[in-house]
Amino acid sequence: MRGRLTGGMLSGSVVLVALGIGLGSAEAQNTLPWAETAVELRDRALADNIAYEIVEGLTLFGPRLAGTDADHRAAAWGAERMRGLGFENVRIEEFPLLVWTRGEERGEIVSPYPQPLVVTMLGGSPATPLEGVEAEAVLFETWQELLDAPEGSLTGRIAVVLQPTPRTQTGSGYGSVSQIRFQGPAEAEARGAVAFLMRSLGTHDRRSANTGSTRMGVGIPSFAMSPPDAEQLVRVARHGPVRLRLVGLPPDPVQGHTQNVIGELVGRERPDEVIVIGGHIDSWDVSPGALDDAAGIGITTAAAKLIAELPVRPRRTIRVVWWGAEEVSQPEGGLAGARHYAETQDELGQIPDHVIASESDFGAGLIFSLNLPPGMADTELAREAMRILAPLGIHFDSAPALSGGPDVIPLVRLGVPAFRLNQDGTDYFDYHHTPDDTIERIDPARLDQNVAAWAALLWLIADSDIDFRR
């Protein structure tokens, strides 16, 4: 039998047990001749634990802010680890980076009820003076209210945006408010504000403030506060005008470098045709980035490693990229590692050789759906993929994949097709960009379900000659 598992409602271990029973008696009715190998890969992934080992190895380095020593050390380890796992053409592609690092930071309500606030600076923010910025706060319940405020209306004030982050499975809630962090400081500055403070982009209620990058080059210092601190600020404000003091002393950004780490399984028949998968190696400076994104690196690398252990390589080349500098923004934009790779490949004329691309960068929740490129819904590949993935609790989402994760955006812009294995991110923004993004948040059994889906789908695509650009 092949029952459908509604994965999101089951614990990881229940999924494993259910699969152990369900798959053992599965009768394969594959119509693509190479699909039986995908089934084997799926089932082997559920009994493997290499993804968790990679996550543990990578998080041992602690926070891996792009351009820092820990980032470089982790990259060197990653290259060595890839070689050990059987990858070919393993290389570290360095590129320059303007490196922003955090300094001392603190916040407080000065009046009417003096007390400290748990705040963190947004990545890329300029520093305050040594003694901080002290000013009256103007509270906006929503982002739109700030946008509606007239020019000059915030002169000499601290703009505070209190809008909470909706909890959703797909991350659409985060998407609906993420511009507050990226555009908020610039919009506040345009209205005369001397500093910007926002409720963290997070769905939790812990005393942790979520960091994350804001647009570089804005002139006012920018902070996020924990959700309970935002609520306290609202309560305090009922008793009179609020004065705040914010201190944030990051050193001036310095010119440095970071890297992408790349390894391949060279295709046996069509080695020039490349499938690009991976996760990003850098993390924010406040945590070891277990969910964001050691998990994605572990999942995709483990999936390729299972294929590396097969007696034959697939027809096409699988390229695993541990992307550098996904988190931090640069004066010219974000995704520095992904841009560097896409530009390099473009200069070499190799973009047309990129068959398809996807990244795992949404934590370690169970995969619940698959998107394929436009026009792929009614194909034998889609049907075969779903025969193999459905027992993992995955359904087919008929919407075409227009993106495949942040680090493949530059490739997609150059015309490379993408697929998505969508993870359940209901809890993702409880930990994202906070000190709590640690290995404790990862359920090894759920990680295995991810690896199983990636390995199976990866094989189906890599051992085929399907053109996703049609």
Added chain:
Amino acid sequence: MRGRLTGGMLSGSVVLVALGIGLGSAEAQNTLPWAETAVELRDRALADNIAYEIVEGLTLFGPRLAGTDADHRAAAWGAERMRGLGFENVRIEEFPLLVWTRGEERGEIVSPYPQPLVVTMLGGSPATPLEGVEAEAVLFETWQELLDAPEGSLTGRIAVVLQPTPRTQTGSGYGSVSQIRFQGPAEAEARGAVAFLMRSLGTHDRRSANTGSTRMGVGIPSFAMSPPDAEQLVRVARHGPVRLRLVGLPPDPVQGHTQNVIGELVGRERPDEVIVIGGHIDSWDVSPGALDDAAGIGITTAAAKLIAELPVRPRRTIRVVWWGAEEVSQPEGGLAGARHYAETQDELGQIPDHVIASESDFGAGLIFSLNLPPGMADTELAREAMRILAPLGIHFDSAPALSGGPDVIPLVRLGVPAFRLNQDGTDYFDYHHTPDDTIERIDPARLDQNVAAWAALLWLIADSDIDFRR
């Protein structure tokens, strides 16, 4: 019907709804003539919200470390609030205090995997040098292992105790490890250690380190780290000897003062006979202390306020004490406010007038059991109390109450009887002494169940002439 509610398994609102139905049709069969008023108080408490208002008011002041401005402000507000609620003889009893305050603090693994650690200093710890203490760590899985280490064996090292805190309903798990925090630094110093680092006394897995007082006068700086940091330390230590650096720069303690805030409902027949209840006004410096112990103040003050609203006072006097300086230790010991009160009362010869005493200082979970003083199990009071409390999900615990909460220990030592309304503390040590002890952790409906139990029992005792010393 009077069904028994297994409160711990129900959400607060379910309890309220169940009680709303159950109590409306309750047939009172009271054998103590004044018990019907206790039933009324119980039911009115469930419809009241004054406890939550007090918690909100007190936590507005933010952290209330004993001897700080916020502590003094909160006390002044408390006295005013008590007067507003109808209390008599409201007064602030000041007493001197050596005030320890936190300075800059941080920790890091220096090798083999350099990374920051989330640490906090234990209250009362001496400072490190400006550059911190850097030394090799000696890891002890349990407290007993440290005690078993020979003299001199830790010379020049940092002693690290990794023992976790068991999760229990009554707090016995915390009790089983709390001496690590209080005695650990002294025991480590006696074996030559230059610093002390422990896994937080906490049942959570957040990146929060739990503070709390250690013995004052020990010569080595002492820290706690978050539970995930303790786990990371263990993983890192598998790769070689661990060097740590710990920085903690509290200023030298200064002579200051703090206070107990006291209000009374003077008894109509036996005004000299006093029942003492309350919670403590001070909190640790890392949070607004909603659970520890604004909740206890809210619960006991609200219970007395409901009695204050009755047309008559009870026979005996009810004295509500907002205890000062429960958290911090002094060179001569802890519980400075409770000791000051007990000594003052003793000097006045008024200890024999203290009928009974109890404190609410274990958060805001549902009350699940009652302990009365020795010899009270087979009495009409116990039976009457249980007729009234059982529908709240409370059972009678036949073990005699030998204590009534930390701040009544000095009274109990002088022979004052105590009772306990035991709260479910299963989650209490997830938040205790961490930045996360905020009002978000409090369920108003559970708070109301507490007030209902306190108000009913308080009336039964205060309107009686029962001698608990027999």
